[in-house]
Amino acid sequence: xxxxxxxxxxxxxxxxSQAAWRLAARGAEVVxxxxxxxxxxxxxxxxxxxxxxxxxxxxGRYVPLVRHxxxxxxxxxxxxxRELRRLTGCLFMGPADDPEMRTVLDVVSEHGLDHxxxxxxxxxxxxxxxxxxxxxxxxxxxxxxxIRPELTVQTAARRxxxxxxxxxxxxxxxxxxxxxxxxxxxxxxxxxxRFDAAVVTPGPWVGDLLPDLPWRVDVHRAISAWFLxxxxxxxxxxxxxxxxxxxxxxxxIPSPDGLSVKLGLSQAHHKPVDDxxxxxxxxxxxxxxxxxxxxxxxxxxxxxxxxxxxxYMEGYxxxxxxxxxxxxDCDDVILLAGFSGQGFKLSPALGDIAADLALEGxxxxxIDFITTLDRTTA
Ligand SMILES: Cc1cc2nc3c(=O)[nH]c(=O)nc-3n(C[C@H](O)[C@H](O)[C@H](O)COP(=O)(O)OP(=O)(O)OC[C@H]3O[C@@H](n4cnc5c(N)ncnc54)[C@H](O)[C@@H]3O)c2cc1C
Numbered sequence: 109x110x111x112x113x114x115x116x117x118x119x120x121x122x123x124x125s126q127a128a129w130r131l132a133a134r135g136a137e138v139v140x141x142x143x144x145x146x147x148x149x150x151x152x153x154x155x156x157x158x159x160x161x162x163x164x165x166x167x168g169r170y171v172p173l174v175r176h177x178x179x180x181x182x183x184x185x186x187x188x189x190r191e192l193r194r195l196t197g198c199l200f201m202g203p204a205d206d207p208e209m210r211t212v213l214d215v216v217s218e219h220g221l222d223h224x225x226x227x228x229x230x231x232x233x234x235x236x237x238x239x240x241x242x243x244x245x246x247x248x249x250x251x252x253x254x255i256r257p258e259l260t261v262q263t264a265a266r267r268x269x270x271x272x273x274x275x276x277x278x279x280x281x282x283x284x285x286x287x288x289x290x291x292x293x294x295x296x297x298x299x300x301x302r303f304d305a306a307v308v309t310p311g312p313w314v315g316d317l318l319p320d321l322p323w324r325v326d327v328h329r330a331i332s333a334w335f336l337x338x339x340x341x342x343x344x345x346x347x348x349x350x351x352x353x354x355x356x357x358x359x360x361i362p363s364p365d366g367l368s369v370k371l372g373l374s375q376a377h378h379k380p381v382d383d384x385x386x387x388x389x390x391x392x393x394x395x396x397x398x399x400x401x402x403x404x405x406x407x408x409x410x411x412x413x414x415x416x417x418x419x420y421m422e423g424y425x426x427x428x429x430x431x432x433x434x435x436x437d438c439d440d441v442i443l444l445a446g447f448s449g450q451g452f453k454l455s456p457a458l459g460d461i462a463a464d465l466a467l468e469g470x471x472x473x474x475i476d477f478i479t480t481l482d483r484t485t486a
Contacts, residue, residue, distance in 0.1 A: 126459025180456030198252030433480030
């Protein structure tokens with residue numbers, strides 16, 4: 109009989125909680141660490157919602173990974189009976205000749221994804237919450253909607269615990285390193301533990317924990333702002349999430365209770381974070397100017413004064429492709445970091461891939477374009 113592998117998960121956030129679930133489900137002995145507790149909002153997760161979408165706006169190579177994630181989202185919901193994701197659709201909008209809109213159209217046709225192309229006139233009629241310009245186009249992704257990030261992290265972590273994983277809360281890992289002869293050692297303020305392998309998912313703290321990484325991950329501060337409609341919607345009306353390209357790139361997600369709409373801007377609008385331990389969570393009035401301008405220009409049904417604002421942080425690689433795979437000096441340490449604004453929708457698939465790599469040393473998922481193996485630049 110094969111011996112049971114002992115695997116550490118460093119960081120029980122978005123990807124780490126999913127990795128703990130997948131590892132525990134596959135019979136590993138799992139110990140997961142977090143500097144806070146699962147579901148906290150001091151890093152990349154938090155803020156009530158994230159977009160799930162089947163259609164990728166930048167790179168069709170993510171499509172098979174999104175499909176794998178999609179199946180695991182369903183599985184986690186079924187296993188736990190929690191509504192982690194609601195499929196309300198996602199509307200991509202922008203000038204018909206915008207390169208991102210062209211990529212969306214290329215990706216849906218190349219991968220045979222369910223979609224609907226809607227011209228500007230029809231958008232104005234069907235979705236009066238948006239002000240569109242002549243020459244705009246919209247693509248509706250019906251297998252899309254929103255994810256509830258805090259609930260997802262807590263649910264995946266709880267499911268992992270039900271399956272036998274132990275979670276060491278408020279227990280920052282200070283060092284992860286290989287042990288002579290194989291295996292990994294994890295050092296915390298309370299002691300040192302040995303494992304057969306470690307899955308390392310520290311999000312924005314990756315440079316803090318692994319200062320000698322050969323790849324650069326820059327941490328950026330992203331603001332979310334919530335806006336109220338000027339009139340009540342019809343009860344039970346499900347409005348889609350949306351992404352607007354061309355000019356200022358921004359996205360919006362109706363809140364799960366239907367009472368507000370959360371907006372976010374693209375990476376170009378994020379400030380750098382020098383130290384993830386000192387994220388500035390205060391949002392200055394001038395940081396809201398672009399949000400207000402977008403509401404005035406494109407979202408006529410919203411009051412342009414935000415009712416809530418929050419700051420989060422995320423790790424970005426130079427290519428925006430995440431780093432997934434072993435560290436150069438240690439096959440037993442599997443790194444997953446630098447999700448560059450893409451990680452939530454993919455997180456169950458990333459957790460499953462982490463389990464493949466930690467338990468079997470390989471995965472059948474198509475990760476050639478994001479693997480750390482032979483990768484010289486981030
Ligand atoms: C505002 C915003 C909006 C976004 N919108 C979307 C979206 O709509 N759709 C989408 O798919 N993605 C979206 N993303 C991206 C997505 O949220 C991230 O890619 C994802 O959350 C990153 O997951 P992670 O596991 O790497 O990091 P995290 O979720 O931050 O987890 C890292 C965990 O590691 C812990 N940790 C760190 N260091 C240590 C240590 N030394 N010891 C122990 N624990 C440690 C932290 O406490 C944390 O819990 C968005 C990101 C932001 C910031």
